[in-house]
Amino acid sequence: MKFSRRQLMGLALAASLGLSACQATYRNHGYTPPEEQLAQVVVGQTQQSELEGLIGRPSAGGLLTGSAWYYVGSRWRFYGPREPQEIDREVVAISFAENGVVSNVERFGLERGRVVVLSRRVTDSGITSLGLIRQLLGNVGRVQAGDFLGD
Numbered sequence: 001m002k003f004s005r006r007q008l009m010g011l012a013l014a015a016s017l018g019l020s021a022c023q024a025t026y027r028n029h030g031y032t033p034p035e036e037q038l039a040q041v042v043v044g045q046t047q048q049s050e051l052e053g054l055i056g057r058p059s060a061g062g063l064l065t066g067s068a069w070y071y072v073g074s075r076w077r078f079y080g081p082r083e084p085q086e087i088d089r090e091v092v093a094i095s096f097a098e099n100g101v102v103s104n105v106e107r108f109g110l111e112r113g114r115v116v117v118l119s120r121r122v123t124d125s126g127i128t129s130l131g132l133i134r135q136l137l138g139n140v141g142r143v144q145a146g147d148f149l150g151d
Contacts, residue, residue, distance in 0.1 A: 024079045030059055032073035032090045032107075041094065041102055048100040058094075068095045086110070 003011070033055040040046075040054050051069065058069035071092040076084045089110035097103040 024077050026087075027076050027078065028073065029076065030071070030073040031056065032071045032092050038092065038105060038107075041105055043102050043105060046102045048096050048102070051094065051102070068093055070094075 037055045041051065046054070048069075055071075059072045060070040071094075073090050074086055075088040077087050078084050091108040093104070093106045093108065094102055095104040095106075
């Protein structure tokens with residue numbers, strides 16, 4: 001069987017399109033400051049007003065005014081007709097004391113669908129307020145049925 005030049009070109013084009021559909025593509029969403037920029041943030045000294053110039057504006061803020069800034073970045077894999085899959089997520093949480101000074105810098109990652117702490121820098125005098133994730137997960141396992149039943 002003999003193919004014409006036009007048929008061979010069409011076959012080559014179809015093969016290349018088919019192979020390119022099998023290639024995964026990646027997209028980054030959000031922003032987390034790199035370690036070099038975070039090293040400029042000194043816990044107990046850097047003011048909230050200085051932070052924007054050092055590492056940029058956050059993706060989200062704390063529930064209370066000025067309580068924390070959150071930088072969220074994720075990497076997604078797109079593979080053909082499959083649903084996109086998040087393969088990496090990183091959250092940088094910078095907490096502030098009442099006077100606007102940085103009191104805590106934490107970096108969280110996503111490992112097997114669970115949030116894990118990658119790094120943490122806190123003031124030497126101890127934490128006066130807990131981070132958002134610690135507050136949410138702090139009471140898991142501490143509640144007992146007897147606490148709700150009367151004597």
